[in-house]
Amino acid sequence: MVYHTSNRKGALSDTIAAIATPAGRGGISIVRVSGSLCFQIAKQVTKQNLKPRYANFCSFYSHNRKNIDQGIALYFPAPQSFTGEDILEFHTHGSPVVTDHLLNSLFHFGARLARPGEFSERAFLNNKIDLSQAEAIADLIESTSLQAARNALSSLQGEFSKRINLLREQLIQIRCLVESSIDFSDEDISIVEPKSILNKLQDIQNTIKIIYSSAQQGALLQEGIKVALIGRPNVGKSSLYNKLIGKDAAIVTKIPGTTRDILCTDIVIDGLAISLVDTAGLHESIDLIELEGIRRTRKELDYVDHILLVSSNQDGLTKEEYELFNELPNGIQVTLIFNKIDLDLTPACIEQSNLGKIIRVSALTGEGIDLLIQHLRETAGFNIKEESEFSARRRHLNALQKTEAAVELTKAALTKGESEEIIAEELRQAQNYLGEITGKYYTDDLLGEIFSTFCIGK
Template sequence: MNRGSGGRVETIAAAATAPGRGAIGIVRLSGPQAAEIGRRITGIDPTPRHAHYAHFRDAGGGEIDEGLVLFFPAPHSYTGEDMLELHTHGNPVILDQLVAVAVSLGARPARAGEFTERAFLNGRLDLAQAEAVADLIGSQSAEGARSALASLRGEFSTQLREVSDRLRRLRVDMEALLDFSEDDIAPGTRERQCADLGTLGHGLEEILANCRRGVVLTEGLKVVILGRPNAGKSSLFNRLLREARAIVNETPGTTRDALRAEMQIRGVPVSLIDTAGLRGPAQAGDPIEREGMRRAREALAWADHVLLVVPWDAALNEEDREVMAGKPAGAQITLVRSKIDCGEMEPSERESKEGWEVWLSALTGEGMELLERRLLPAQEQGGGAYTARRRHVIGLETARAHIVEAERLLARNAPLELTAEQLRLASRHLDQITGEYTTEDLLGDIFRRFCIGK
């Protein structure tokens, strides 16, 4: 990817500072010709990592600007290649001219994210760290920036590698047993391995919780309210917003459109959507209602967190199961057992076989703080927060599912090959997060979202 058609590593150039005017603007070059191009522009043979004052000239000797030139030889540079920085006055016209001169001398304009991509390809950063660079630049709050820095320093990657290493060791142990007959395996071995898997699963669970918080810090939270007609969806929407935005009425099918509102929970931006539900009272009778259902379905596909509202005294129905099955990968779901004031029940939070439940009343407001905490768990003091992406959450969830399956197989005395295969798959999904195992598509997807010069 670094190479031109001749297989040679190309030298790339781009303005590294934000577009617009400022006191200082920086053009960066990376690649084998960086030093030579720098010499042609400045007439200076720079000492590594020293700032030199220089005049910057075009190929015909015309002066463009004056400023500083810095040289960072490979491998101790951001990209791991020879890098050169030209610090000039922060005018886009000057920066464009300098990039053009560099290009006339053999460099090519860098693609979006290409500096960071090279840093990854040269082993300076792993993939999660490279993503943290973008998060650190893009973060909108001090907490967001802090957690991006933690990821950039590798705290997230280290935790992942620990789990991945333990998985690998367990798999090696297991594969070593394949050569023995069942009678030769020491008693208690399976039990011990089962327990080890359980511990691993818990470790992963913790990383996953941190990751979810990280995604929310980076991207905000998208919450979608679904449930049968009259379940109390709009009442819940209004209560969360603390204003009577949606119409509430005892007639089933009151809400026909999807309503979106923006709010904050403890400083984190939350987009909240109230819907008509997936089925509606007349079941796709009139076209307006049908459109409402379609919009509800669309909202479901977009959710980070689904609030499935079911009156406290009702059993789950087919529509509820449809919502559960339609939840996007990586999203969470909370079963809101509504209208508890009607049954004079206490607000509570519990885990059932259907998942997490919060029992509340949108009418009285009882239990709402439980729901808010469920949507956005409080950050423990000094708890290891780091930024994360949706793809990390999906990777971790998939890895966890393979570990759960491995545990199940082990407990049922299934052939060890099958268990070992589940562990191999779990490792692979973890390795995809740090980029130890990766594909061109994934890399393109990640780095093309950076801006030029990063």
């Protein structure tokens, strides 16, 4: 990890521009500009000196001096702006023709098209927001429920960062104490009191667990889980898919192999966001289209969080399905779904088997669907009664887990009487893992991965 990355900071000398509002027609569109050329561009477009932080009503002119539109122009001089640079906004009528023509003129005046998320990235690189706050901007835009939106706003306002920074400061204080002891090692002076430090580390671990629990709920609210329905043809996968999403999206027939491609629908059930995937029936086939659907199904299974292996309640788990179960990717939750209980009047229930949980349902009547939904929530760790306080992402959860593990190693080193150098190094690792969350430590690849998911203009 590095504290600063010069490659991405080098691009800050460019002036960037993009349409900040969604594509299509509307009442108003916003074209945003950030960089050192903003003042110059404002004069070229509006033919006047804009009053800072004031809604200036004016006409907008193209690079060939033709009148494009009239609207509101806003100018925010650095450093008191979102990106920390000069920022310019043109509020036009919501015609794609108008905004495209204006954007093209901005390119003639020296700006370039912004990359996805580049405005937020510049705000981060210019220390206006930290990395978790930048991610919260995208989370707020992408939120699928009111609670998820509230959590994202809380993170944007710094609630999550505040807790992480406080933890990090506590680790730094302990590390400074240990490193001071190293400085006095030749004088046979011991500053480190193992019992006192162990107590402080235990308090830190307890705090990490509390933050992790809330972050886990926040991540589930924001990102949800991806669930795939798989199985042999004609076991009712598509019927179950339609029942869960609440509409007839998948074609259902008695003809084997009706579903030949992957269907995916995003739903929210009791606050839990679920990306539900219906797949082609897995079986031996010589049909080229079916074979391609089967190939895509197997590839998709590497990217899901939970697999529902659907079988017929009348047949039980066949030899073919047992072999399929053993071929599934490791580390992914698998639940057996025995469908069509309406045919033999079996009651809906959840059972434990040597292969895991079995849930008996009827996609036709809806019996057992409530048990399935409850099971999905429980296995995901989602607790509808537990109020989350901020949004989070899986990378944050991973960083918190690594921090807790590093603190545990520090406690073990203290207990064993290891040298202060080893103890200090474990503390440094824990400190750095927390720094990854807020962006105290980052790589170009991490920034690229995060901001590439943003929309252009944000």
